[in-house]
Amino acid sequence: MPDSSLHDLIIIGGGPGGYTAGIYAQRAALKTVLIEKGIPGGQLNNTDEVENWPGTEKISGADLAIQFSQHAAAYDLAVLNREVVGIEPGRNHHTILLDNGEKLTSHAVILATGGSPKKLGIPGEDQNYGRGVSYCAVCDGFFFRNKTVVVVGGGDSALEESLYLAKLAKRVYIAHRRDAFRAGMILQKRVLHEERITVLWNTVLTEIQADAQGVNGVITRNTMDGTTSALATDGVFVFIGFEPNNGLVPAGTKMNANGYVIADEKCETNTPGIFVVGDLKEKYAKQIVTAAADGCTAALAAAHYVENKKSGA
Known part of the structure; x- marks a missing residue:
């Protein structure tokens, strides 16, 4: 008897790549569940306006995230709001470990865990996070x-x-x-x-300097002549790139020197049945549209993988 608890596909991460994969997986009639520990859309929710999503001249990141979620819901995609704490690859199936101790099994897995903001790594940054230090203007600009x-x-x-902060603050220094x-x-x-x-x-x-009320200034250094200066400010917003959220990537999976997962044209890793999409994947451009494209590719490839697995090919 086949194991009814065994999924065809488990998608970890609910950003553009994850939700696109979910939509395509449902269209392929795969038994699928998408697991997201936060709110639907991931980093999309931290974006004020999206102006490069084809067919939509301008839309807020939060609204686009809602559209992804609603589109997936229209296909009855099962979404589980939990945190994944581990992945155990196997020859017959892969096991997903959840934060509540539950285990799920699946023929294929798509990792869509994205990335997190890089930090400056300077004195006062960690100590003043939430007290004037932020990595999201949409969240904290108000x-x-x-x-x-x-x-x-x-x-x-x-x-x-x-540009978003300039709508709110009296002065923005970059x-x-x-x-x-x-x-x-x-x-x-x-x-x-x-202006x-x-x-x-x-x-x-x-x-980054602060008093009892929070951030009140920064010390800067000129990279040309080495001179330092003090600048009064009420807040510091850091946007120097992202680091891949690769903590769930199984041991033995190939990654580059920067921690991005290496995958083939099908978005499949060197571990059979484990695929990777979006900002976690090594690639040239990290955009919403490329994450969605990865999701499509990975889901179609996963469907082919599962079909072969079930047929014994």
């Missing part, structure tokens, strides 16, 4: 209305969040370690024409 903030970074996220941004030209033009934004080129933060 608390800095008519105040002064410093944004650290020079990529798309840093500039997008700076501290960038180089003399040119890495962000797209449209964002660069908007930032450079925004409330001042760019501090060739500048890094070396310390």
Whole structure:
């Protein structure tokens, strides 16, 4: 008798990649469950506006996340709101360990755990998280209305969040370690024409200072001449990239030097039946649309894998 508790596919992570995989898995009639420990959409919920999702000129990240969730619900995708604490690969099936002690088994697994914001690693950062230090302007920008903030970074996220904060704060400083941004030209033009934004080129933060009320200043260093300066500020927003959430990646799975999982064109890892999508996967571009594309590819490949497994091929 077949094991009725055995899933065809378990998806870990409810971002764009995970939900797209869920939609395609349901269309392929796979017995599927998506496990997400937070709210649907993942990092999407920290994005003010999305302007590069095809077919939609502009939409908030939170609204797009809701659309992903609703689309998946229309296909009756089972979603479990729990935290996965471990994965045990097996020859016959893979076992997923949950935070409540429960175990789920599946022929195939798609890892869609994304990434987390990188930290500066300077004095005062960890101590003042939530007291003026933030990694999400959409989440915390309201608390800095008519105040002064410093944004650290020079990529798309840093500039997008700076423009969002400029709607609220009286002054936004962007501290960038180089003399040119890495962000797209449209964002660069908007930032450079925004009166409330001042760019501090060739500048890094070396310390975040605070008093009993929270952050009240930073110490900066010029990367060209080494001079240091003090800058008064009410908040520091850090957008210097992401680190892959690879804590659940099974031992023996190939990763690059930066911790991103290496997968083939089917998004399959070197562990048979374990696939990886989105920001956890080694690839050139990390965008919502590429995460969704990964989800589609991985689900179709997983469906083929499961079909062969069941037929004994």
